Amino acid sequence: MKRRLLLGGAIVVVLAAVLSIGTYVLMNSRTFQVAGRLVHRVDTSAKVVALTIDDGPTDRTPAILETLAAEHVPATFYLVGRDLAAHRDYGAQIAAAGHELGNHSYTHPRLVFVTPATVRDEVERTDAEIERTGYHGPVTFRPPYGKKLVxxxxYLSHHDRTTVMWDVESDSAGGASTDAIVSKTVNRARPGSIILLHAMYQSAAAAAIPRIVAELRSRGYGFVTVSQLIAGTKPTGM
Structure with missing residues (x-):
């Protein structure tokens, strides 16, 4: 009897460990989710990439837009609803400049062990703020911290929304220099890459943008928005 109890306990521990590991892997995966479409890069031979900027808008927005305009680069901004509500003028500027807007939730929580009602609130409140900017293009969703579970x-699957992750991220560690961000981004980029930068809060990432653009263009790359990348659209000047 004692042996059976020990064996049963061991099985429970093993199953719990497997479940925990599986849950961790699933919620952090950049290439898989339980339902709906997820894109972390596009399989293409064309030398095109999508530059994406997460968070905000913040007071760095005008400078970022100025840089992108000078370089004639379209970007996709994954914006946070509460920041849009606080800085509607910046959101409108991004839309007016011709960039793509994406949904990055309303309060930037980890949307893993949450209810469907919480997910709906986070997504739909941000959708409403995006609409107020005057933007009318496609709106994909990027999970805060890249985390998602069930x-x-x-929700996204039932509303025909695409989850967009990334395959190049060089500034997430925090404290990375502009040189390091440029080097890692350029060396990791490949045809169809989705590049993530946190330029709204990191000055080094913002400063890296023109250098990343110049380096990748010297290697024959062009820039498109996320929806253009998914659709296979060729780069055009803004």
């Missing part, structure tokens, strides 16, 4: 993919 409720978020289920």
């Amino acid at each position: 409720a978020l993919p289920w």
Whole structure:
């Protein structure tokens, strides 16, 4: 009897460990989710990439837009709803400049162990703020911290929304220099890459943008928005 109890306990521990590991892997995966479409890069031979900027808008927005305009680069901005509500003028400027707007939730929480109602609130409140900017293009969704489990993919799938992750991220560690961000980004980029920068809060990332553009263009790359990348649209000057 004692041996059976020990064996049963061991099985429970093993199953719990497997479940925990599986949950961790699933919620952090950049290439898979339980429902709906997820894109982390596009499989293409064309030398095109999508530059994406997460968070904000913040007071760095005008400078970022000026840089992108000078370089004639379209970008996709994954914006946070509460920041849009606080800085509607910046959101409108991004839309007016011809960039693509994406949904990055309203309060930037980890949308893993949450209810469907929480997911709906986070997504739809931000959609409303995006609409107020005057933007009318496609709106994909990027999970805060890249985390998703069941409720978020289920909601996005049932509303025909695409989850967009990334395959190049060189500034997430914090404290990375501009040189390091440029080097890692350029060396990791490949045809169809989705590049993530946190330029709204990191000055080094913002400063890296023109250098990344110049380096990748010297290697024959062009820039498109996320929806253009998914659709296979060729780069055009803004």
